[in-house]
Amino acid sequence: MGNARARNGGKRARVTLHEVAEEAGTSRSTASRALGGHGYVAEHIRERVRAAAERLGYVPDVSARTLKGRSSRVIGLLVSDLRNQFYAQLAAGVEQTLSAAGYQVVLVDDHGSEERAADGARAFLAMRADGVLLAPVGRPATEVLVEHGTPVVEVDRRSGVRGCDAVAIDSESGSRAAVEHLLELGHRKIAVVVDETKWATGKDRLKGYRAALREAGVPYSRRRVLDLGLRLGPRPGTDDEDDAGGTGAEDGTGGPDDMADTYSGDPGDGGRDPAGAVAALLDADPDVTAVFAANNVVAELVWQVLKQRGAAVPEDYSVVSFDDQTWMRMVEPKLTAVRQPVYDMGRRAAALLLERTGGGPSRSQSHILQPELVVRGSTAPPARG
């Protein structure tokens, strides 16, 4: 164990390699080799050095080591809200594989602010992080990092910045599966509530929703789409009616902005009141028999609004969530949900980053994981409509 530097009040003056060497009666270089396990060192010397280090409670200084040129053994992790279970699980997965590989995880929570994200990125650079994992944040952070040649893996999102890897869920197909399930049950007026549609994740979920409708020949209506997020601005005037499936020019292949016409102007809510917006959505279209919540936060909101207005699930409304969290298995009825292997996603992303960090610069790759629809009690054939 080595009871270390109990003397001296405990503070000040860490034990340095110099002192260890002295204690062992060798030079610093030899001590370094002995401890580091590199190069040739006589076995008995090695032992003596080890003993000395132990006795003195020596802990190598990573700053010095890093400065000298080796890697920092630090990986940055940027998430947008640790209080959201999704990110917490992600972080847990990341930490797990990284620490097993001998890396330290520096955590930054940007609380959804691009500015803080960029600051975090800068901090990672300053620490000479060997790589960075980025969960949903703005482009700037990614850009700074990539620009400086730091390996980056984006998780659960693709910013579109060139030169970084990504690990993500296939949002479109997950979302499509969810909506198909609803359609198969006989639902036709299906509302969708989404957090944001600025990034690929939200866009894709909406895309999957539309695709499912289109394939089933069910008309799509913007009135049933609620984008809670920081939208790019409500598009004026166009609060139109049902337009048949194939109408738009968009399809699965479209460019980055082909979903632009899906942003819903807020139909009645004061603006900054999500619960109110959901209620308004439901009020505006009494024919809606099912709600698809595009992530766990939104699902929570929908669930609460439904409970609050005394709506029965699945009798009055079927509900499906994208992302399967604890509470969804605790409530009655349990929620049908698109389960994403979040923890594993974290692990995968970390592993990918490590690979990238170690190996040379190969071409960037994306791992797309398939989600799985778990059918539970919150979905049933429509009782009305």
Add this chain to the structure above:
Amino acid sequence: MGNARARNGGKRARVTLHEVAEEAGTSRSTASRALGGHGYVAEHIRERVRAAAERLGYVPDVSARTLKGRSSRVIGLLVSDLRNQFYAQLAAGVEQTLSAAGYQVVLVDDHGSEERAADGARAFLAMRADGVLLAPVGRPATEVLVEHGTPVVEVDRRSGVRGCDAVAIDSESGSRAAVEHLLELGHRKIAVVVDETKWATGKDRLKGYRAALREAGVPYSRRRVLDLGLRLGPRPGTDDEDDAGGTGAEDGTGGPDDMADTYSGDPGDGGRDPAGAVAALLDADPDVTAVFAANNVVAELVWQVLKQRGAAVPEDYSVVSFDDQTWMRMVEPKLTAVRQPVYDMGRRAAALLLERTGGGPSRSQSHILQPELVVRGSTAPPARG
């Protein structure tokens, strides 16, 4: 913005202060002063250096800075399970105040292993962390850190190691409030399920339970106490009956091990099956009308076991949880719970650590936060018994 080092393939050879100085036509020290904002530098020079730095995409190297003697601006955070919302919230709070103060958070999740905790502690030392926050983990980690003179704040637990601060919830009084509430409703046979009783947290919760019973003159029975945790070993033979309140020598003041006699030998379950153990507890004493779950994990378990056996809440069993998590507000009926300000606890702990880090060595202090009982639908007067 500074488009930085787009040349050169992006990798290798970070921009150093030396290059910035060269670009600005000054010496490194002047450049350092200009950027750091210390000492005297002519305004126009300062501007020129700043511009150069910007142009080159200079990012200072913290290793060098740290090595030179300044602080690392790194704080270590050790939690035992990030997937547990409790710790995730704690971490979020910690990160929040720390990053606001310009510190970087290095996160380690020990998954309940003392060994990994100790390794994490060692890593923090190696990084010359300015301080460390420890959420439930074994003593060794705390000891190593304190021994080396690193400021430590323990969160939600007190290891008993001298020389570190602590921020915790008053588990005993919270727990007492929960049980008193049950008693007031008329419950007499109240089961308690606890995660562990090795550490202060679990011990105190049990203590509060006993105290409430004693004060109400309600007999205490070991049969209604289930310790799921890594117990210190089941005590042989003594699976006895109700013993009146004041019987034991224990009271609120006791030494560290005065709860030793409350560890329940497992009455019927295979040993490693928590759900089975809860079920067995309920089966063993049909008179039980209420269950007190000593933390969110246990509450989840209890809730599921109850649902599974078709028991109605609160008709068949009243349920109270220590710790109020999302799902408890989503289920029907909503759970009565002892709410702890977890996020704030994280913030407080971080603030305390910063204080300690900055100021000199004052005497160690503990902040004990008061929890609050939130009464909801899961508790009602007993329908039987």
Add this chain to the structure above:
DNA sequence: CTGTTAGCGCTTTCAG
């Protein structure tokens, strides 16, 4: 006000 000089603690040639 600015440049020169010394290292911080460690690893790594390069001789011995």
Add this chain to the structure above:
DNA sequence: CTGAAAGCGCTAACAG
């Protein structure tokens, strides 16, 4: 196999 020497990038005296 071991030691001496040279820095990694930065800052902090201390002279100019």
